[in-house]
Amino acid sequence: MMDLGNMVRGVASDAVAQSLVKFWEYDEGTLKLWRASSNFVYAFERNQVQYFLRISFEQDNSIDQIIAELEFMQYLQLNGFPSVTPIRSISGKLIETLKTPEGTYIAVVFSAANGINLDTDTISAKQMEEWGKSLASFHCLSKTFEPVFERRKSWLDTVQFMENVFKEHQGEQLALQELGRVTNWLQSLPTNKDVFGLIHYDFQLDNIFFEENKNQSFNVIDFDDAMYHWYVLDIVTALDDFIEDNKPHSKLLIQSFLNGYHSKMDLDRNVIAQFPQFQKYANLYKFSKILKSLDYGEINEMPSWFVELRGKLVRVAEELRQSFQKTW
Template sequence: MMKLENMVRGLASDTIAQRLIQFWEHDEGTLELWRASSNFVYAFERNQVQYFLRFSFEQDKNIEQLKAEIEYMQYLHLNGFPSVTPIKSLSGELIETLKTPEATYIAVVFSAAYGINLDSDTITEKQMEEWGKSLGSLHCLSKKFVPVSERRNSWVDTVHFMESVFQKHPMELIALEELGRVTSWLQSLPTGNDVYGLIHYDFQLDNIFFEENKNHSFNVIDFDDAMYHWYAIDIVTALDDFIDDDNPHSKLLIQSFLNGYRSKMVLENDVVAQFSQYQRYANLYKFAKLLKTLEFEEIIDTPPWFDGLKIKLVRVADELRKTFHGSW
């Protein structure tokens, strides 16, 4: 998630989005905000077909990493994996930059994903199996992917990021100690092609769209967090809404997901037994990103949604802080 001050700035008006959309062919009057989190995302239409404009402050995103993201998405599309695809601008570019006196913005446009979002409360065992199968298929393709130009960051870069955040917050000593334990454990793991590669890292239900009439397939969006990591962490973060639930039905759903995944990828039982350790990394990384989001100077004239969002983020950070402990 971006810094709250940048979110306030970006959502103050649609002016930047309106200027950026001029780089692409579009139907006038169709641009509207879809969501804002790590990026600003606007839906629009071209010839009555929906597309999505995604942009961010240049200071928040690395353009080389964006190029690497696009290359990976194009590779997946060429190999038949159902995911959204980047769309060229009127000048034939996949990435456009807008410089203003206040800031520089980088933007891309993607096709829309067909299908519907499923809900964790109503998802069926069969749908869970198909979801797991989709992630397994993604990892199968990742095993063969060799970037031509830029390379996505790895978990090591996230460790450096977390260190930099925690050093600015000396009161978060427990988090820094937890980072040391998590890092040492990750360094001990094998990094063979069968367990480690380029992952999505946000393969949750809000980023996948289910098409029941097309072989129960999932269309995938938002590769913004893709990185080199252990494939297991992709499973753990995907199942975040289920993995800590002691409900017997949740355990059945998780097993259905793993069955689907194993139909495409080998997943050893000892790796499944380590899910709780991978969860500790995910909690810590999420916590660090929340701290970064909450770093801001005094904001004048905050919008109506600001206080509520800030309270929610602080509450989530407090809950995550409780998961840090010394035992391993």
């Protein structure tokens, strides 16, 4: 989640996007904002084929981290894992930048993902199983990945980020204490290649596209949260909506996912018992990013969507804050 002030300014004007898309071939008049969250994503067309322009602010996402992200994506594709393709600019670059008085913007372009998004309310047990298989295939490839250029951040980098955020907000002592407990627990876990490696961290339904006609495979997008962590965290974050729903049907769907995952990669029962502890890490990380996004500067005019979004983030932050008061 980006600074809400930057989000307001970016949504109000597409001047930066219009400047950056010119580094690639595109059809005039087709650029449209698609999503704004941790970065800005614009859809555009070239010869009536859709592509996506992703724009990051240098203070939120460094070029080195993007280089590492793209290298991993290319590695996955070379090994047959279905994901979107980074597209080179007219000058042959995968990354283009634009310097402005506000700072430097970093742009990359990706192909569109084939398939459709599935919904938590209608997904079938068979689709859950295929979803689990897809994540396990991802982790199997992660085991053998060794970066040539840059290395993605690790869980320790995120812990440092969270600690800094919580210390900047002096009223968040409970979060800081929770972070200490989670960090100590994570440091006690093994880090061999069978359990630890580069994870996606956002392998949820809005980032995977189901292709029923192609062996029921999933095309994956949005790798910009990838980090070195325990593979089980990818399972926990992927299944977040289902884990929170305590209904019997959701439990059956979770089991279908785990069956699919286990068919391609070992999943120890002891690891499944650790789901709640990994959820605590994920909740802390989400909480820290919300706090950071709410540290926006002065905004002259607040659009209605901003007021609604800010209210939602404040409510979510309070719910997470209350969860830190629970004992382990």
